[in-house]
Amino acid sequence: MNGGRTDRKLDAAWLREGPLPRLLAVLDRDGEEARVIGGAVRNALLGEPVHEYDVATTAVPEEVVRRVTAAGFKAVPTGIAHGTVTVVIDRHPFEVTTLRLDVETYGRYAKVEFGRDWAGDAHRRDFTINALSVTADGSIHDYTNGLADLAARRVRFIGEAKTRIAEDYLRILRFFRFHAAYGLGDPDRDGLSACVEGRAGLDQLSRERVRMEMMKLLLAARATPTLAVMGEVGLLLRVLGGVPYLATFEMMSKVEAAAGIAPDAARRLGALGAATPEDAERLWQRLRLTNAEHARLAAMGAHWRNLSPVQGEQAARAALYRLKPEHYVDCALLAWARAQASAHDEAWRALVTLPQRWTAPVFPLKAADFMARGIEKGPALGAAMRAAEEVWIERGFSSDQSALRAIADAALRSAGGRSA
Known part of the structure; x- marks a missing residue:
């Protein structure tokens, strides 16, 4: 591979049609480069549905905003301090993020600098299959051996698994979620071992983030065997508490x-x-x-x-x-x-x-039917209506008027009122 570039090409309609190629054309010129990266590339290569498209670029956020605004697109500074701008084209949102390099890492948050090194940006991501990128002409770039892992249906951390997990302990759950969705066979041994070793870090996560990952995992194609592994190593009990x-x-x-x-x-x-x-x-x-x-x-x-x-x-x-x-x-x-x-x-x-x-059906008897029989507003009225509703349910939801009158009268007698 030369600079991560592979011999493979991605033939995807979304690289040729619609708003995405228009966005790439604006960002991928005049000394700057832009590529689609991550999940869209992974899913397209697997023949899986693609629901969102993330774009990485060498252009700094201010330049991204300047270019897309000049092109008539809408720029939303959703995470501009961390290099992310949401660009909306024909009501389609795209997250555009400037290449980054971690300078310091502390838990989920890292001090980053913007850069132009595609390999460096790829190596700061979580899994090899999520670090693939593709240019507008379909050329695939792979800096982490993601294509081989994708072919083997193997979810593998980039670099040392323990280091990736320490950067964000949610990656423990992401490891299992991505394995359930894309992996085959047993989970990667090094990744599994690192997840077990770092399991105490799950307690540091917000419950909302844990919920988000678990809900996605539960819908994955191979959720059951993956949950079984989580159960065997004690992680599922830690998450569910039961x-x-x-x-x-x-x-x-x-x-x-x-x-x-x-x-x-x-x-x-x-x-x-x-x-x-x-x-x-x-x-x-x-x-x-x-x-x-x-x-x-x-x-x-x-x-x-x-x-x-x-x-x-x-x-x-x-x-x-x-x-x-x-x-x-x-x-x-x-x-x-x-x-x-x-x-x-x-x-x-x-x-x-x-x-x-x-x-x-809707319960056909109303409060007025009982008030007309002499029951005043209050607890007795509510009790009579509930009793009548239960009888109506037991009798098969009758709509016959004589049957309904009988039900109302019976409820009235039980409440101590008078018949109509």
């Missing part, structure tokens, strides 16, 4: 596919670690989950045991009505994943997919 249910997690991916339901990170986290409401609370605190994620895990921990095909369609409809569709599907899938049933069980599939066939 016993992981790997068999349930693996089964969850199978039943999601069998039911035709898209994989979901929060649901898979519930399968991995939330067998009880207490588990849900622990994971909420441990990973600083969003309120919506917490509510979903709490519902899963509390209600999955109540769902089974043997209880019949009416019981399933009652559960769907009470839980609402999203929580119902989560709980039904978790119940299926924990049941002694195969991923091809039609009864379980019918239970999970009930929301696709039946929409829960």
